[in-house]
Amino acid sequence: MDERPHKAHRAPQSGGKINKKGKEKQQGYNEKAFAPMSGRRADRQGRRNVERDQTRLHVPLVNRTPDDDPPPVIIAIVGPSGVGKTTLLKSLVRRYAKQTLNEAKGPITVVSGKKRRLTFIECNNDINSMIDIGKIADLVLLMVDGSFGFEMETFEFLNILQSHGFPKVIGILTHLDLIKKASTLKDTKKALKKRFWTEIYQGAKLFYLSGVLNGRYPDTEIANLTRFVSVIKFRPLVFRNTHPYLLADRLEDLTPREEVRTSKGKCDRVVTVYGYVRGTNLRLGTKVHIPGVGDLEMKSVTVLGDPCPLPTAESEKRRKLSEKKKLLIHAPMSDVGGVMYDKDAVWVNVPGSFTRGNADVLQGAGEQMVMDLQDVNQTLEDRVAQSSIRLFGSSSKALTVEAAIDEEDEEAELDEEDFDSGLGSEEGSDDEDEEMDEDIPRHADNTGRTNRRTVTRSLPSSIKERTEVEYAESDSDLGEDETEQRTGGRVRVGGEEEEDIPSDEDIDEEEEVEDIPRWKANLADRAQQLAAGTRKRRMDWIKLIYNTDLSPEEILHGKTTEEKSTDDGDDFFQIKSKHAEDPEVLDCTKEPVDAESLKKWEAEEMLDAIRHLFITGADDEAGDGDGDGGEAEDGENDAEDENEDAEDEGDVDSGKKMKGHVSRTDALARKKEILKRKFDEQYDDPDGPKADFYDEKKEEIAQQLATNRAEFEGVDAEARALVEGFRPGQYVRIELHDVPCEMIEHFDPTYPIVVGGLLPAEERFGYVQVRIKRHRWYNRILKTNDPLIFSLGWRRFQSIPIYSLDDHSIRMRMLKYTPEHMHCYATFYGPVAIPNTGFCAFNSLDASTPGFRVSATGVVLDIDRSAKIVKKIKLTGVPYKIFKNTAFIKDMFSTALEVAKFEGANVRTVSGIRGQVKKALPKPDGSFRATFEDKILKSDIVFLRAWYSIQPRKFYNPVTSLLLSEKSAWKGMRLTGQVRRDEGVKTPLNVNSTYKKIERAPRRFNPLIVPKKLQAQLPYGSKPKLMAPQRQETYLQKRAVVMEPEERKAVALMQQIRALRKDQVARRHEKKGEKRAERAKKMEKVDAAKSEKEKERKKDAMRMAGQKSKREADMEEGGGRPKRRKT
Amino acid sequence: MAQPSALVHFSGHQHLRNRLVLSILSGKHVRIDKIRSEDKNPGLRDYEISLLRLLEKVTNGTVIEISVTGTTILLKPGIVSGGTLQHDCTLSRGIGYFLEPVIMLAPFAKKPLNITLKGITTEEHDLSADILRTVTLPHLQLFGVSEGLELRIKRRGAAPGGGGEVQFLCPIVKQVKTLNFVEPGKVKRIRGVAHAVRVNPQFSNRMIEASRSILNRYIPDIYLYSDVYKGDESGKSPGYALTLLAETTTSAIYCSEAIAEPGVAPEDIGLKATRALLTEVEKGGCVDQKHQTFILLMMVLGSEDVGRCRMGEPTPKTIQFLRDVREFFATSFKIVSADLSDPDCFQLLYSCYGTGYINANRTLA
Structure with missing residues (x-):
């Protein structure tokens, strides 16, 4: 390589690049940027993509919740006490509804977007509430104190969720401002996140809320949280998709006051609950279960106007939700706008001093209501008498009120309900009516909330009931x-x-x-x-x-x-309708054929008249034009027949001929079109994108849902309710009868009231077989016949399970205890649930229980009316007379009848000789003759192994926690041990069951004697070779030894050496023993010192702990955070 | 401890079978009183007792209390257990009387049902074994109960001697499918079974000839079988009958049947059956009259979707059944004319929202 410097780059002055400069960024997806470098890599990437696609697929499930006007999403805020649940709730309500609640109790419904409403509910720390909430929440905001870590309740709640279908969970870490050091904060977050992910799934969302400002969390953090909440999608959960349910956001006692007074509040109550229907359609006539109360019958269900309606398309043309709609909030159990609905009263909270006629001060809804009430200066009767009611707006004459005042009045109400604005003259008396009848939806037009007004106690509630009846x-x-x-x-x-x-x-x-x-x-x-x-x-x-x-x-x-x-x-005397009562009318399926009516078929034209119903016949004039496959096939045939048919028809009805002709051409055109489409499908795109199983199923589901929607589109609401029940998303009022009075007496809005609809099968009782596994965090094993509290379906109840295992698919064998790390079966008596329903079980629901409370989880396998569990039983007997292979056995049975029942049963001796029960003997009662494969011994014990079938105890005890004044203090059936402990009774001791030292006498065996005669016949090899021991002394024993002097000396020397050696060993041993003792002494001293130190350390620790608990107790007294159960 | 289940109350002996079936399926207790209380021979008849015994066999844990006079019964239904069973039906009614409720229950049993019924296979009042096999079972297939569904006619038995035997095999399902059957289609094939036991085997051919004389004009696809049972398999009494069914392009089935009467020629029996079939075809719809209640029941038990079916006008039995269904399942049907534009349309469109009935008796794994 040469070291010449590179030429400096000269930017182009003209040409392509310069021209391109204007659009710097390429829009859209840049293919080249993500192209793989190598073929292998491309392959791997492709494979990964395919695999990732597969993980996205889930079993297609039908979503029963309608897309238009769905019920509000239930968002539960769950966490241990003192973690900031109420603060979060208030912050969220503030964010959505711009209202500050002082007492946020019960469900709070707000509008969060154009298509979504949210119901917030805070779950208290009681495990019963957690179970109920876990069954209905769509989204759980799981709050964790970041400064403290996860607590036991959190894990318990997660396990409850798991067994009842997992809703979406978002974790929220609070109190992070208490961790001062940045690095600790980071580590804590990381550790908690890791733990959270293992519990939920990798990558589960975890939010961090830092501190509290003005009693709320920081607005930006809450805004972030709400953004996540608004986009979350829900997968339908199987149990909720097969059951109707509602979360009651309001509860009212409709029992006549007089009845309550006379019975001193102990009579069964008539109660109405209000809420949005969720899950599937709710039908009148089915039963509902309120967890914590019991099964109840619905007397009536009425659809009410939505108290917190979604914006309609007309009202909201904009993309975003308007500020007005944001103010909608429905929280009857909380104190929105200073009005609080109690179980039988309405409280109006008036800040400062309250004076009438102070018009310039803005008045809250509650104040307005009170003033309206004060304004009334006439009785109801007078009002009604004065009011003029016209049935229709166009009626010329108003109805006069005479004797039937009530009826008219109610009718008027009905009218009003039906055609809201159809009344003209009613307007004047509108206000009074609204106060009187709560069922009329009133929409406050622009500000504040549109809460329903509750009826006050001063009005006779029977009016309402009558309204219902009259309506029907x-x-x-x-x-x-x-x-x-x-x-x-x-x-x-x-x-x-x-x-x-x-x-x-x-x-x-x-x-x-x-x-x-x-x-x-x-x-x-x-x-x-x-x-x-x-x-x-x-x-x-x-x-x-x-x-x-x-x-x-x-x-x-x-x-x-x-x-x-x-x-x-x-007629006073009535003639009985003969037909229905006729005892000779048979319950038969075949209708008797009337011979007369068949006579018409003797005529040829009658036979020809139905030709169009056969494929060879022409399209009939009715022109149903179904154009199905069969018809298409026979198109040619049709064409042939058409002409003559047309003539026939023409004779019959010439007027229809023209019409028929037109319709026939239409039909032909349609048929052609269908054929063409079919052809196109086949030939145009033979290898087009084929719908796979997944898409097919989804398509099917969507189609069925569309049919469902279309079927009842135009039907009026009443008929619709009759046929399909009350759809999810409707706000209904359910009237329940025979409700225990305690539910009302001890009503507490912080405990959720869930109304769960029951399927027909679930009202029944039977033996439920479940697959169960003890929870690995529950640190004791479960014992057969110990009561266990199940949370199964909607219900929470205590029952007595029997554990069993499948024994070679032959029998269900009882187990005394649940296996250590294995599933087993359990069978208990109780209300049945559909197989494949999950459940969790508890030994105690008490908050003071140390450790993890979820003791087992599992799934329902089978329901039946009898249980087939057996346990092994061994009957023992002893032989009292032994023949060759036959023996008489006694002490196994007590009567001959019992023996007769076991004739032919297999028996066995301890030594393993097998045999059979033959027949009862007359003499000692219960003795019998048995044969064995060999001769048994007198000392042998004979066993008969049998299976004894056991039935679980018919014990069912619903957890009626909502009926208690102190909800978490429910006491179920106690364990025997607990009862003994509480009563101070000692465990009875059966003397026969105690372990004693076993004295075993040495066994004496008789010598084997082969008879001489037999011995003589035996071949040599088989002859007993046992010889008697020699009696005389042998030569070696009886000879005298005389030693030589040298020899004697040597022997003596050897003896001396041995003696010396022995002595030496003994002395050494002794010395070692001494040393050992010395060392032990020394070690003792060291140990003593050590234990002293340990004691000191423990003392220190205890002192610290004591101080801490004291501090906490102090804090609690001062409204601080109560004690925690650390994981 | 156990809360008393809802009790449904009825009077009169009519519609007994449907009420018992509904009770067992819904689990609601039912009390039926005034059973022929005004009659000279009050109380339950022998065949009704036999039916109750049969239901007791098919179920587990059913408690039936019959009053001393036999005019009141109380049924506390258990669960449908299924399994291999055998039942001797009384000779006062045909096997159809007993088999119909069993067919309604069988798909919801714990184990696949294999039941052998002995008695009269073809009778005047009840569906014959042929109709049950060729028409009722295909109707059950519409709801997704198909694999292993079979009715074997092992022996034929005519009234009054009986001696017939049928074996009914039925699989179990988790949930029946939702029915959406609104296109009646056109008749594409006609099938029939003519049987003659302990009489001249020529009788069945004569019936077939007579029937063909009418039917041949419509379609070519007609097969009428002559089913001959001999010796021991032919029961104890002489008799013959013709069963016809017409299947449409959308596999709707119409059926009819005529059985031997004393002093009537086989030709006339053939003609009677054929004309009855034409009457059914003329009435149209997707389900013939005899199976209305059966179809409606299965629709009610479907998943929580809208099931639709086009049928003729309800029979009195159907009307009572619809009312009973409401008592037991709190479900009503929407019944409107099938063709709103056509005022002559006699057919009705029955639609209902299924209850989402799940076979709770089924064992998991």
């Missing part, structure tokens, strides 16, 4: 009216042209009056036509079937309601 009645009346007219119409139509069926009822009525003579005149014709089977009718089947009490025959054969009603009204 009037509805059915309407139906009957209509059917009357309809059926009347049907009768008349026979004599007229079809087009004359008037759809409007008013006209109907008028016409009927003048038509009657004509109707009579055509009687004969009509009858004939009816006989010919050309009855024309257009009935409202839905109303006829569901809203009348006509019998099916009456509906079909056209008995009008009129006749029926006269029957009911006039």
Whole structure:
């Protein structure tokens, strides 16, 4: 390489580059910039992309929540006490609704965007609340004290979430301002993030909130958080997608006060709960479960106006949400605008002094309300009497109020509900009415909130109930009216042209009056036509079937309601309708074929008339034009037949010929188009982008959802509710009867009230088999027949499980304890849940329980009405007489009957000789004859291994935490040990169960004696070779030894040497022992010193701990943070 | 401890089967009283008792309480267990009477059902084994219950002696599919089974001839089989019948049946069946009248989507069934004319929002 310096660069003065200079940056994606350098790399990159694409795929799930007007997203704020939940809630509400709440209790709904509403709810530190919240929250803001670290409740909550379908979780670290050192802060953040990620998933979002300013978190940080919240997407969770549920944001007691008073508040209550329907459609007639209360029957469900409506397309033309809409907030349990709704009262909070008539001071909603109430100087009755009600805006005369005041009034209300603005004269009395009837939605037009006004206690609540009833009645009346007219119409139509069926009822009525003579005149014709089977009718089947009490025959054969009603009204003695009661009418599927009606097929023209219903027939004049595949195939055939058919038709109805011709050309054109499209599909793009399984499924789901939407598009709300129930997103009021009074007495808005709909299967009880695993953080094993608290489905209940394992797929074998690191089965009695529902279990819900409380998790496998669990039982007996291979066994059974039951059962001795139970013996009761494969010994114990089936105890104890005055102090069934401890009872000791020293006498074995005769016959090899020991002394033993003198000396010397050696060893041993003792003494001293030191250290630590706890206690007393349970 | 489940109350002996089936599926207890209480022979009939016994066999944990007079029953349903079963049906009703409720329950059992029923296979009031096999089972297939679904006619038995035997095999499903069946299509093929037991085998051919004399004018795709059972397989009494079915391009099926009557020639039986079939074809719709309740039940049990089906006017049985369904499942149907523009249209469009019924009895893994 030469070292010459490079030529300096000369920038071009003209040409391409200079011309290009204007647009410096290339717009869009620069392909070259990301091109791989090598082929291998390209390959790898390609593979990675494909794999990454696959990870994005999830099993397509149907989302039952409608896209238009979805219910608000539930955002739960969860964390240990003192972590800043309320502060965050207030900050968020402030951010969205520009309102400062003093007492943020219960769910708070705000509008966050043009398409999204949010319901915030703060979850208190009680595990019951955490369970309930975990089941309904769509997004969890999990708060963690950064200065302290994760606490046990956080992990418990995460485990609860895991077993009930994991909603989205965003972590929030608070109290980070307490960490002063920057490096510590960094490390803490990192460590906590790492732990958080292992719990949720790698890359889970974790927010940091630094300090508190003016009782709120910094606005920028909250704004960041809300940005994340607003873009988050939700994946439907299976359980919530199959159950309707709502989070009650308001609760009201409708029990008549008098009843409450007379029963001293102990009567069952009538309660209404309000909330947005979520999950699937809620149907009246199904049961609901309120966790912590129990199963309840819904008496009625009413749709109310949305208290916190989304902006409509008309009201919001802009891209962003207007400031006005931002002010919407629905939080009946909190004190928005100084009004607080209690369970049976409304509290108005008036700041400063309150004087009437001070018009220049701006008044809050509550003050306004109080003043309105004070303004009333007439009774309700007077008001109603004065008001003039017109049924329609166009009515000339107002209704007069007489005896039926109530009815009229209610009707008016109904009207108002239905056609909001249809009333003219009502306006004047509007205010009073609104206060009276809470069901009328009132939209405050521009400022503040549009809260629903609650009815105050002074009004008799029965009015409302009656309203409901009347509503239903009037509805059915309407139906009957209509059917009357309809059926009347049907009768008349026979004599007229079809087009004359008037759809409007008013006209109907008028016409009927003048038509009657004509109707009579055509009687004969009509009858004939009816006989010919050309009855024309257009009935409202839905109303006829569901809203009348006509019998099916009456509906079909056209008995009008009129006749029926006269029957009911006039005659005292009623003739029983013969048809329905006829005992000989069989419950059969085949309708008897009427021979007369078949006669019509004898005519040729009748046979030809239905030719169009066969593929060989032409398109009929009705022109259904379905254009399905079959028809397309037979296109040619059709064409052939068409001409003659056309002639036939022409004979029948010449008027239709022209129309038919036009429609036929239309149909042909359509058919051609379909064929062309099919051809195009096949030949244009044979290897186009093929829809894979995933896309296909998604397409299918989308199509079905579209059908669902389309089907009920034009149907009125009432019929819709009847057919499909109440859709998610609707704000409903559910009336519940027979609610325990404690729920109202001990109502606390900080504990969430979840109303979960139950599927038909879930109302039942049975044995539930689950796959269960003890939680690895729960530090004890679980024992069969110990009560366990399950959180399964919507419910929380205590039951007694029996653990079992599958034994070679033959039997379910009971286990005394759960295995250490393995799943096992558990069976318990309780309300069933659909298989594949997850659950978690607890031994105790008490907050004072040390350690991790989630004791097990699992999934439901099976539900049944009986359980097939067995445990091993060994029956023992002893032989009392032994023959060759036969023995008589006693002490195994106590009667011959028991033996009979076990005839043929296998038995075994301890030594392993197998046998069989043969037959009972008469003499000692319960003894039997058994045969063995070999002769058994008298000392052998005979076993019979059997399986004893056990049923779990029928114990079900719902956790009724919401009924307690102190919600977290629920006490379930205690363990035996706990009961003993509490009662101070000692464990009973069975003497037979104690371990004793076993005295075993040495066994004596008899010598084997082979009879002489047999011995003689044996071949030599098999002859016993055992010889008797020699009795005489052998030569070596009996000879005398005389040693030579040298020899004797040598022996003596050897003896002496050995003696010396022995002595030496003994002495050495002794010396070593001494030394050891010395050393032990020394070590003792050292140890003593050490333990002294240790003691000192421990003392120090305890003192520190004591001081700390004392400090904390002090703080708690002063409203500080309570004690923590460190992980 | 166990809260009392909801109790549904009915009166009268009619619609007993549907009410029992609905009760078992929904799990609601049902009390039916005034069963023929005014009759000279009050209480349950033998076949109803037999049906109750059959339901007890098919389920686990069912409690049936019958009053002393037999005029009131209380059913506390258990779970549908399925498995291999056998039942001797009484000879007062055909096998169809017993098999119909079983077909409704079987897809929701714990184990696939394999049941053998003995009795009368072809009878005047109840669906014959042929119709059940060729029409009812294809209807079940519309809802995704297909693999392993079979009805074997092992022996034929005519009234009054019986001696017939059928074996019904049914798989289990997690959830039935949502039905969307609004195109009736046009009849593309006609099939039929003519059988004659313990009579001259020529009888079936005569019926077929008579039937063809009418049907041949419509389409060429007609196959009428002559099904002959001999000896032991032919039951205890003589009898013959013709079962016809017409299938449309969208595989809607219409069916009819005529069975032997004393003093009527086989030709007339053939003609009767054929004309009945034409009546069904004329009525149209996607489902014939006999299977209305069955289809409606399956629609109610579908997933939480809108199921639609076009059918003729409801029979009295169907109307009562719709009312009963509302009692048990709190679901109503939307019933409107299938063609709003056409005032002559007798057909109705039934649509309902499925309850999302999941087979809770099914064992997981």
